[in-house]
Amino acid sequence: xxxxxxxxxxxxxxxxxxxxxxxxxxxxxxxxxxxxxxxxxxxxxxxxxxxxxxxxxxxxxxxxxxxxxxxxxxxxxxxxxxxxxxxxxxxxxxxxxxxxxxxxxxxxxxxxxxxxxxxxxxxxxxxxxxxxxxxxxxxxxxxxxxxxxxxxxxxxxxxxxxxxxxxxxxxxxxxxxxxxxxxxxxxxxxxxxxxxxxxxxxxxxxxxxxxxxxxxxxxxxxxxxxxxxxxxxxxxxxxxxxxxxxxxxxxxxxxxxxxxxxxxxxxxxxxxxxxxxxxxxxxxxxxxxxxxxxxxxxxxxxxxxxxxxxxxxxxxxxxxxxxxxxxxxxxxxxxxxxxxxxxxxxxxxxxxxxxxxxxxxxxxxxxxxxxxxxxxxxxxxxxxxxxxxxxxxxxxxxxxxxxxxxxxxxxxxxxxxxxxxxxxxxxxxxxxxxxxxxxxxxxxxxxxxxxxxxxxxxxxxxxxxxxxxxxxxxxxxxxxxxxxxxxxxxxxxxxxxxxxxxxxxxxxxxxxxxxxxxxxxxxxxxxxxxxxxxxxxxxxxxxxxxxxxxxxxxxxxxxxxxxxxxxxxxxxxxxxxxxxxxxxxxxxxxxxxxxxxxxxxxxxxxxxxxxxxxxxxxxxxxxxxxxxxxxxxxxxxxxxxxxxxxxxxxxxxxxxxxxxxxxxxxxxxxxxxxxxxxxxxxxxxxxxxxxxxxxxxxxxxxxxxxxxxxxx
Numbered sequence: 001x002x003x004x005x006x007x008x009x010x011x012x013x014x015x016x017x018x019x020x021x022x023x024x025x026x027x028x029x030x031x032x033x034x035x036x037x038x039x040x041x042x043x044x045x046x047x048x049x050x051x052x053x054x055x056x057x058x059x060x061x062x063x064x065x066x067x068x069x070x071x072x073x074x075x076x077x078x079x080x081x082x083x084x085x086x087x088x089x090x091x092x093x094x095x096x097x098x099x100x101x102x103x104x105x106x107x108x109x110x111x112x113x114x115x116x117x118x119x120x121x122x123x124x125x126x127x128x129x130x131x132x133x134x135x136x137x138x139x140x141x142x143x144x145x146x147x148x149x150x151x152x153x154x155x156x157x158x159x160x161x162x163x164x165x166x167x168x169x170x171x172x173x174x175x176x177x178x179x180x181x182x183x184x185x186x187x188x189x190x191x192x193x194x195x196x197x198x199x200x201x202x203x204x205x206x207x208x209x210x211x212x213x214x215x216x217x218x219x220x221x222x223x224x225x226x227x228x229x230x231x232x233x234x235x236x237x238x239x240x241x242x243x244x245x246x247x248x249x250x251x252x253x254x255x256x257x258x259x260x261x262x263x264x265x266x267x268x269x270x271x272x273x274x275x276x277x278x279x280x281x282x283x284x285x286x287x288x289x290x291x292x293x294x295x296x297x298x299x300x301x302x303x304x305x306x307x308x309x310x311x312x313x314x315x316x317x318x319x320x321x322x323x324x325x326x327x328x329x330x331x332x333x334x335x336x337x338x339x340x341x342x343x344x345x346x347x348x349x350x351x352x353x354x355x356x357x358x359x360x361x362x363x364x365x366x367x368x369x370x371x372x373x374x375x376x377x378x379x380x381x382x383x384x385x386x387x388x389x390x391x392x393x394x395x396x397x398x399x400x401x402x403x404x405x406x407x408x409x410x411x412x413x414x415x416x417x418x419x420x421x422x423x424x425x426x427x428x429x430x431x432x433x434x435x436x437x438x439x440x441x442x443x444x445x446x447x448x449x450x451x452x453x454x455x456x457x458x459x460x461x462x463x464x465x466x467x468x469x470x471x472x473x474x475x476x477x478x479x480x481x482x483x484x485x486x487x488x489x490x491x492x493x494x495x496x497x498x499x500x501x502x503x504x505x506x507x508x509x510x511x512x513x514x515x516x517x518x519x520x521x522x523x524x525x526x527x528x529x530x531x532x533x534x535x536x537x538x539x540x541x542x543x544x545x546x547x548x549x550x551x552x553x554x555x556x557x558x559x560x561x562x563x564x565x566x567x568x569x570x571x572x573x574x575x576x577x578x579x580x581x582x583x584x585x586x587x588x589x590x591x592x593x594x595x596x597x598x599x600x601x602x603x604x605x606x607x608x609x610x611x612x613x614x615x616x617x618x619x620x621x622x623x624x625x626x627x628x629x630x631x632x633x634x635x636x637x638x639x640x641x642x643x644x645x646x647x648x649x650x651x652x653x654x655x656x657x658x659x660x661x662x663x664x665x666x667x668x669x670x671x672x673x674x675x676x677x678x679x680x681x682x683x684x685x686x687x688x689x690x691x692x693x694x695x696x697x698x699x700x701x702x703x704x705x706x707x708x709x710x711x712x
Contacts, residue, residue: 007458008037008108008291011097012080013087015041015048015071016113016259017273021280022287024352027078032284034109034291038461039080042097042105046072046084046551049134051273052346058141059165059314061321069353070547077356077543081421084554087114090230092252102424103471106464109254109290111283112241116221116260116271119238128217131158137216146170153208154218155182160193161311162218167200168314176208178219185309188331192324193311196334200316221271223261235263240271246286246298247279253290258283267302274307277349310342357543374629375582394590395515396437396577397506407507412437414580415451415501419537419664420554423465423498427472429557433665434502435476436578439565440668441515443508445480448473450487453499462491469500480562512569514576514670517594523574523671525601525696526680528564528689529556531584532614534624534662539617549613556611557665563687564668571680572673579666581626584608585633585641585659587669592640600640600701607695610658618654618661630660640701671698 012019019041026033033039053067075082083105089098096104118130129140144150148171152159155177163173175197182190182204197204205212223239233242233250240263242250249255250265257263258279260271269275282301289296306328313334315321322334323342332338397412414434418426435445450473454465466489474484492499536553539545568576575594577587588601634656637643643655672680677694684692 006036006038006455006461008034009106009461009464010034010037010039010109010111010287010291011105011107012039012041012111012113013097014112014114014259014261015043015045015069016115016261017048017050017276018258018280018283019111019113020048020069020071020074020353021277022111022284023074023078023080024356025280025284026080027074027356032288033079034288035293037108037291038457039078040083040105040107041071041075041080042083042085042087042099043071044084044086044133045135046070046082047547049138050346050350051134052342052349054134054138055161055165055312055314056346057138058162059168059312059316061168061315064138065546066350068547069350072540072547072550073543074353074356075421076541083422083424087224087226089226090232092230092232092255095254102475103467105468106460107254108460109287110256111287112227112249112255112257112261113259113276114224114227114261116223118217119220119222120217128153128214131162131216131218132221141166144169144171148172150174150216151176151212151214152216152218153178153212153214154220155179156218156220157184157309157311159218160184160197161314162216163197163202164200164312164316165314167202168316173202175202175204176212176214177204177206178208180206184311185326186329186331188329189309189324189326192326192331192333196311196313196324200313221260227261233265235268238263238271244298245300245302247283247301248286248290248298256283256287256290264301264303269303269307272307272309275303278303310338310345312339312342374626375586375632376629395441397441397443397504399513403507407509408443408513410438410441410443410506410508411503413501413503415499416664418498418500423468424472424475425554425558426498427469427500428475429472429665430500431473431476431502432558432560433580434504435480436561436580436665436668438504438506439561440576440578441506441508442512442565442569442573442576443506444565445477445482445504445506445562447483447485447505448477449485449503449505451490451501451503452487453490453492453496455492455495455497465498469498473500473502476560479560514573515594516577516591517575517671519575519591519595519599519601519671519698521599521698521700522674523698524674524677524694525588525603525698526568526670526672526677526684526692527579527584527608527667527695528561528670528684528692529667530609530611530614530691531579531658531663531667532611532618532661533557533664533666534583534627535614535617535622535657536611537664538624539613539622542622544617544620544622546613549611553611559688561668561689564670564684564689567680567683567687568668568670568672571676571683573670574673575671576668578668579663581630581662583627583630583633583660583662584669585636586630588641589633589636591669591671592636598701600642600699601696602642602644602699603696604694605643605645605655607693608655608658609691609693614661615654615658618657623657624662626662627657627660630662633660 047068056062086100118132150171153176228234241257242265259276286298309326311324321339323339324333397410401409454462
């Protein structure tokens with residue numbers, strides 16, 4: 001879809017089964033997408049967990065990755081903006097979805113597929129670990145050990161299946177029932193479930209008092225409380241939003257609800273993945289119809305009366321995993337063939353997402369700082385601009401004057417095409433990246449001006465993009481006491497997307513000002529965080545980066561490095577730079593260039609850390625599109641830079657590629673007196689920079705002139 005045609009905002013709140021299938025449908029059948037619409041998915045996590053496989057994960061029969069759908073990758077493939085944020089509320093009248101720590105998100109249509117939380121009624125269940133949300137429960141389950149007693153409150157399918165899964169891990173489980181029997185949907189199912197529990201030696205305590213202690217609560221589910229607080233019509237017992245048969249919320253035609261948080265008022269069904277999956281085609285069609293011009297009548301949906309339920313035993317039995325099958329009044333099993341049937345269904349569902357591939361065959365150019373111009377054309381252009389001028393090192397921030405108190409006034413500019421589709425997150429990352437030029441100079445940031453380019457779209461879409469972008473910038477500036485003092489806006493033409501550039505202003509006392517050099521023998525080089533963001537983003541664009549890698553990277557990139565300035569100053573920092581588009585070697589070369597021909601650097605290969613997944617991707621041949629231009633800096637390894645111990649922790653080729661990998665929100669590289677390095681490292685790690693490391697030392701260079709890369 002051409003961005004110029006976007007005039008509507010459709011927000012999908014939550015990454016439930018209905019929504020992931022809607023995204024897949026839009027990817028596989030682009031003509032079914034809502035017309036002229038900017039599509040946004042908001043989720044608390046980068047993965048959507050498939051509930052059908054979670055008991056097998058708990059039992060240790062499947063890895064967690066087998067049950068995880070990569071929402072970032074799915075959104076990228078489907079051309080949908082992914083926003084990772086906690087949803088805190090909803091204003092239906094203003095058509096705003098409220099998010100924690102960032103501005104509300106405007107919408108023309110909103111679809112709710114949020115999942116549910118465990119319903120508790122006080123007593124010990126309120127203190128027990130809740131099975132929903134799933135992510136904290138799985139982290140809790142991972143810490144349980146064989147031989148531990150485990151008391152589970154609940155008698156539904158989740159409680160039974162999880163008790164059997166924990167039993168398979170060697171735990172002594174017990175079920176506490178509120179009533180006299182299990183509630184698996186029918187008398188036959190209840191009897192089959194009790195037989196299976198008895199075979200596994202899992203006792204049942206019937207009519208257990210509410211105050212009886214329990215470790216895990218599987219006591220049914222409720223929709224998030226903020227749905228009722230928003231004034232939406234909800235079912236009193238479950239808090240699920242009441243909808244028409246079209247899945248449109250009653251009395252709110254701009255809102256839709258499905259999955260565990262929605263309930264068709266005239267045809268209710270209990271929460272189940274079966275109905276969430278079956279509702280997806282109708283939801284996709286009605287979202288499109290509601291945004292058509294003119295709007296088309298919505299399709300009604302009558303869900304099937306019964307759903308097949310397959311319940312695994314976790315594999316505790318010596319003969320191997322078995323399962324029960326329930327359908328209406330019929331119960332079958334336990335048997336191995338039902339388990340194999342369940343496996344085929346679950347794996348077929350997950351394969352529908354794992355097999356998805358990008359629609360475009362041509363690789364996409366990298367964004368973020370990897371979109372900067374290579375060193376060679378930059379240096380050549382600067383040389384031609386002033387052919388008679390003497391070469392001079394280019395500092396991270398320029399000194400533009402001084403104030404009445406004698407402090408130096410510094411200025412820098414940075415920016416790039418949007419690194420991520422989420423405009424708020426892109427604004428935050430761009431601001432952190434741009435501010436690092438001043439932090440690398442020892443300065444505090446005072447103010448920023450912004451140049452924002454938004455794509456051609458309707459005024460309402462452009463307003464939302466601009467608001468979210470500037471709010472992301474301010475999320476960095478506000479804690480610094482810095483101000484956004486102005487800027488300029490442009491409309492990108494001919495399909496240009498969102499881009500942001502920032503002019504950053506700051507000040508520093510002359511004695512505290514750091515340049516890139518000179519480096520002095522006897523100093524050590526301290527790197528504040530790992531390398532590898534360039535290759536990770538390049539691989540993510542190709543759908544090859546593991547979700548956990550991107551989750552860890554994006555979380556770390558959002559941490560401000562402003563606290564490094566006073567810590568480095570207190571430990572005698574004498575020179576500093578930030579590692580950005582030209583990679584570690586390129587920017588280290590600039591530091592050497594600022595110090596003249598008399599010094600060299602010995603880098604300790606084993607001390608240079610990489611973000612999770614970066615070295616593996618480099619070994620597999622992935623690289624940022626700027627990396628080939630950066631490869632010229634590898635010549636430094638034949639001159640003033642010596643790599644000590646290369647190959648002990650990574651293949652030399654991958655390590656060399658890591659050294660030229662372009663970084664966005666990259667580390668600071670600081671020169672400190674060797675004697676203070678241990679204390680500096682301890683201070684940095686105590687301040688939250690746990691990956692900081694001394695990666696090299698400055699030595700005298702005898703008999704050779706130092707090579708110098710192009711300025712950046």
